[in-house]
Amino acid sequence: MDITFKNVSYIYQQGSPFAHKALDDISFHIPTGKFVAIIGHTGSGKSTLLQHLNGLVRPSEGEVSIGDYRLTNDEKPDNLKKLRSKVGVVFQYPEHQLFEETVAKDIAFGPENFGVDKAAINERIQQILPAVGLGEELLERSPFDLSGGQMRRVAIAGVLATQPEVLVLDEPTAGLDPRGQKEIMEMFYNMHQEQGLTTVLVTHSMEDAVKYADHVLILNNGGKYMEGAPEDVFTRSDALQEVQLDVPEIVQFLTRFEERFGKRIPFHRQSIGELAEEMERLLGREKTR
Amino acid sequence: MNNALIIGQYVPGNSLVHRLDPRTKITIIFFFVIVVFVANNVPSYGIVTAFALGAMFTSRVPIRYILKGLTPVWFLIIFTFILHLFVTKEGTLFFDFFIFEFYTGGVIQGFAISLRFFLLILVTSLLTLTTTPIEITDAIEEMLDPLKKVRFPVHELALMMSISLRFIPTLMQETEKISKAQSSRGVDFRTGPIKERIKAVVPLLVPLFVSAFKRAEELAMAMEARGYQGGEGRSKLRALKVEKRDILIYLLFAAVVAGLFITRSYG
Numbered sequence: 070m071d072i073t074f075k076n077v078s079y080i081y082q083q084g085s086p087f088a089h090k091a092l093d094d095i096s097f098h099i100p101t102g103k104f105v106a107i108i109g110h111t112g113s114g115k116s117t118l119l120q121h122l123n124g125l126v127r128p129s130e131g132e133v134s135i136g137d138y139r140l141t142n143d144e145k146p147d148n149l150k151k152l153r154s155k156v157g158v159v160f161q162y163p164e165h166q167l168f169e170e171t172v173a174k175d176i177a178f179g180p181e182n183f184g185v186d187k188a189a190i191n192e193r194i195q196q197i198l199p200a201v202g203l204g205e206e207l208l209e210r211s212p213f214d215l216s217g218g219q220m221r222r223v224a225i226a227g228v229l230a231t232q233p234e235v236l237v238l239d240e241p242t243a244g245l246d247p248r249g250q251k252e253i254m255e256m257f258y259n260m261h262q263e264q265g266l267t268t269v270l271v272t273h274s275m276e277d278a279v280k281y282a283d284h285v286l287i288l289n290n291g292g293k294y295m296e297g298a299p300e301d302v303f304t305r306s307d308a309l310q311e312v313q314l315d316v317p318e319i320v321q322f323l324t325r326f327e328e329r330f331g332k333r334i335p336f337h338r339q340s341i342g343e344l345a346e347e348m349e350r351l352l353g354r355e356k357t358r
Numbered sequence: 359m360n361n362a363l364i365i366g367q368y369v370p371g372n373s374l375v376h377r378l379d380p381r382t383k384i385t386i387i388f389f390f391v392i393v394v395f396v397a398n399n400v401p402s403y404g405i406v407t408a409f410a411l412g413a414m415f416t417s418r419v420p421i422r423y424i425l426k427g428l429t430p431v432w433f434l435i436i437f438t439f440i441l442h443l444f445v446t447k448e449g450t451l452f453f454d455f456f457i458f459e460f461y462t463g464g465v466i467q468g469f470a471i472s473l474r475f476f477l478l479i480l481v482t483s484l485l486t487l488t489t490t491p492i493e494i495t496d497a498i499e500e501m502l503d504p505l506k507k508v509r510f511p512v513h514e515l516a517l518m519m520s521i522s523l524r525f526i527p528t529l530m531q532e533t534e535k536i537s538k539a540q541s542s543r544g545v546d547f548r549t550g551p552i553k554e555r556i557k558a559v560v561p562l563l564v565p566l567f568v569s570a571f572k573r574a575e576e577l578a579m580a581m582e583a584r585g586y587q588g589g590e591g592r593s594k595l596r597a598l599k600v601e602k603r604d605i606l607i608y609l610l611f612a613a614v615v616a617g618l619f620i621t622r623s624y625g
Contacts, residue, residue, distance in 0.1 A: 085423065125538050150544060158542040165532075166539040168564035178561070182544025213568065227543065 157233030513589025
């Protein structure tokens with residue numbers, strides 16, 4: 070489903086002394102099947118933007134469209150439930166949303182609400198469990214007896230079980246150990262590719278953005294600061310530093326490399342292995358011996 | 359969702375009313391609430407109204423905002439007026455139709471009672487609009503201080519109050535967050551039959567309780583880690599101090615009360 074924001078602004082507590090503009094005239098377009106990273110400082114409006122994607126909030130001004138759904142300020146959309154069944158949102162610390170007696174029931178909660186029948190739900194659970202790295206023996210346990218990492222996985226499974234077409238991720242790996250972070254990001258990425266999902270990832274990690282995103286959107290103070298392909302956005306270190314964002318390590322490395330050896334390797338989202346090969350070609354084998 | 363809950367939400371400011379010692383504000387409001395009932399004719403009502411409106415204007419809280427905060431009470435005020443209109447049978451009859459008999463006395467009395475009501479609510483909501491909850495608890499702790507002699511746990515009470523006040527916004531945020539997460543999973547809190555809507559509260563309440571208990575435990579641990587052990591010998595970060603302006607306000611209020619008793623008709 071295509072996602073389009075047309076001059077969207079959002080004002081919190083409009084008309085009170087606490088009114089506060091969280092989004093300011095934002096426009097962008099995400100075609101179906103893209104993996105988009107949204108980056109910005111705390112308070113830059115990322116979370117507010119996310120909430121527009123499944124109609125949790127409606128724009129104060131402008132228009133949001135997701136597939137055939139249109140969200141504006143004056144129109145009350147009638148079948149939000151249908152929209153929400155197609156847009157799965159993994160919130161920050163999603164384990165806080167667990168409430169059922171057993172893991173199985175909690176995972177089934179979303180699909181049940183969207184009217185999926187029992188047999189189909191059970192089938193989905195069987196598919197999802199290995200994908201999120203949970204064993205079947207956990208299904209009958211209480212989600213509150215699990216470890217933090219396992220709870221996170223259960224919560225994510227609960228969102229994936231609704232089989233969304235658009236996956237919205239709000240810092241899904243915050244607070245996990247490095248290995249868990251990697252496993253979960255890889256899982257989302259595989260799913261994105263296999264099922265042709267449209268994925269929107271809010272993250273603080275430049276490394277994740279470089280690794281997975283094909284499009285990057287940078288927010289600052291509620292406005293759109295930069296947008297483009299990761300190769301273009303991440304090489305503009307001055308502009309990034311102006312909004313207190315770091316460039317990814319690999320870009321930093323390439324800059325230093327150029328300073329030191331006077332040779333330039335362009336940044337094209339190469340992996341560490343690819344970079345090593347490029348360096349070998351450039352510097353010649355004999356020197357490294 | 360938040361709009362209905364702004365009665366008495368603190369509005370930051372630096373007006374005279376904001377800067378007054380919270381004890382002054384509480385004391386004056388306490389006596390004002392009593393004294394409002396002394397008024398019984400036009401001049402005396404004029405005096406109390408002038409005092410309340412004066413306080414409102416000096417506070418510089420946007421009027422629109424105060425009125426919006428009063429929305430839930432408007433109904434009561436209007437209801438009081440109408441009730442008096444129907445029930446009081448004094449003065450001259452000026453409107454008679456079918457079973458409706460309206461007397462001038464009813465209009466006057468209805469108006470006076472509603473005005474009283476309005477002033478009471480205005481002044482008390484002005485307290486919470488211009489005073490942070492922490493200031494209010496500090497003031498209450500100070501004012502209840504004499505009770506310590508009879509072993510009443512004043513400090514603990516104040517601590518409980520400030521902790522619960524402190525966590526109201528946190529809990530509200532948490533509620534909003536969880537309700538958004540569950541809405542995204544297809545829960546509908548707003549529409550549908552009552553039975554379904556009540557059932558929809560479970561996925562909201564369970565996580566809320568879980569996190570509240572967790573938070574309480576963490577807070578207790580953090581307090582112990584920093585050596586908290588009750589009020590004994592504990593000094594204050596914000597010491598309350600009676601300033602010149604407080605004394606002036608007390609004098610002004612005394613003048614209001616005196617004026618009130620002079621203009622009040624004894625009959």
